[in-house]
Amino acid sequence: MGQSVIKLDPLALKKLVNYYTPNRLSKKPPYAVIAAKANGCTITAYESGKVMFQGDNHEEESSKWGSQFETKTNKTKTKSAIPKWINQDHIGTDEAGTGDYFGPITVAAVYATEKQQALLRELGVKDSKTMKDPTIQKIVKDILKTDIVYSSLTLKNEKYNQLQKRGWSQGRIKAWMHHHAIKNVLGKLDDSVDPSGILIDQFCEPDVFHRHVKATGAESHDGLTFMTKAESYSTPVAAASMIARYRYVYEMNQMSKEVGFDLQKGASKIVDQQAKRIIKSHGEDYLNQIAKVHFANTKKAKQ
Structure with missing residues (x-):
């Protein structure tokens, strides 16, 4: 299983924690502020700002938060320079x-x-x-x-x-x-x-x-x-x-009109409540037509 490790400043770390809160795992290692699972990847963020991504999609997931990161082979990826043709067609x-x-x-x-x-x-x-x-x-x-x-x-x-x-x-x-x-x-x-x-x-x-x-x-x-x-x-x-x-x-x-209320964007606790409401009114199978059912929101709504 591959892994990537990045280092974030306090503000970026807070954004990451908020982003993965809907996918939070019940247990986390000592000194970790959050442990979560998303996109087939386990994410563990520590108080120091160090964040570890483990799984098949570790590079993809870590690149959302920084274009430079370390892998097990210690390769460093850097973001592309601005292309010379940026103002051309x-x-x-x-x-x-x-x-x-x-x-x-x-x-x-x-x-x-x-x-x-x-x-x-x-x-x-x-x-x-x-x-x-x-x-x-x-x-x-x-x-x-x-x-x-x-x-x-x-x-x-x-x-x-x-x-x-x-x-x-x-x-x-x-x-x-x-x-x-x-x-x-x-x-x-x-x-x-x-x-x-x-x-x-x-x-x-x-x-x-x-x-x-x-x-x-x-x-x-x-x-x-x-x-x-x-x-x-x-x-x-x-x-x-x-x-x-x-x-x-x-x-x-269009989906909001079908369900009869305004669907919330994102993946917050409000979304959990709306998913629960939809399960009660339309049945669990209906979520398959309007939601990404592998998100943690589905499990939370069913609970």
């Missing part, structure tokens, strides 16, 4: 819904020329994490009126849960979706168009991404670049992030 991808119990995973890819990127920025395109959903929805409606080339994919919960039961980790699912979103965009471009680059908002190490894609039976695209917080540097990635969020929110609104 390129494809950018991002996803939404991966940490939310309710709702699907959505992925978007956007190709934009230098001129189109300037227009997107004028429309208000930037890091979606700095904006509220109503603002994102308004801007995306304007984005979709432009002549950019994009692809938006939505993985419904029922299919997501099927893939999970087949042994697909969430990392493999995301890589599979990013791969196909890029493929769709490339297929829409004229033969004369050769993008300066393809940039993915990094959620795992590059070699892990390529292994995930290969495991799905596909061949990964050439010339991929990976960056953490890529939406802060790349307008196409920022636009992709907003489109993915727009699609996720749309699906959540």
Whole structure:
């Protein structure tokens, strides 16, 4: 079993603890602030700021919190430098819904020329994490009126849960979706168009991404670049992030209408209560259609 170890400052450690609280294990080692299990990986965070990730997906999970980490072989991974073509025409991808119990995973890819990127920025395109959903929805409606080339994919919960039961980790699912979103965009471009680059908002190490894609039976695209917080540097990635969020929110609104109340985003205690309410009103099997049932929220709701 592989492992990764990273060191976080107090603020980052607090964010990590809050993130994994829904997946908390009942027992933890001495001096640990939390022990949790998520994405097929055991996470143990200590008072010192040291965090250990153990399991098949240790690289993928640890890369969410830092692009530099140690492995058993003491290899050091560093994040990519900003590409020289960041302001030139390129494809950018991002996803939404991966940490939310309710709702699907959505992925978007956007190709934009230098001129189109300037227009997107004028429309208000930037890091979606700095904006509220109503603002994102308004801007995306304007984005979709432009002549950019994009692809938006939505993985419904029922299919997501099927893939999970087949042994697909969430990392493999995301890589599979990013791969196909890029493929769709490339297929829409004229033969004369050769993008300066393809940039993915990094959620795992590059070699892990390529292994995930290969495991799905596909061949990964050439010339991929990976960056953490890529939406802060790349307008196409920022636009992709907003489109993915727009699609996720749309699906959540549709599901909320079906269940008769507003579903909560995230994976908090409120989500546990809503899952319990749904089990009582619609039955446990209904969760398979609207939730990522392998999350710890399902077990808590049933208890």
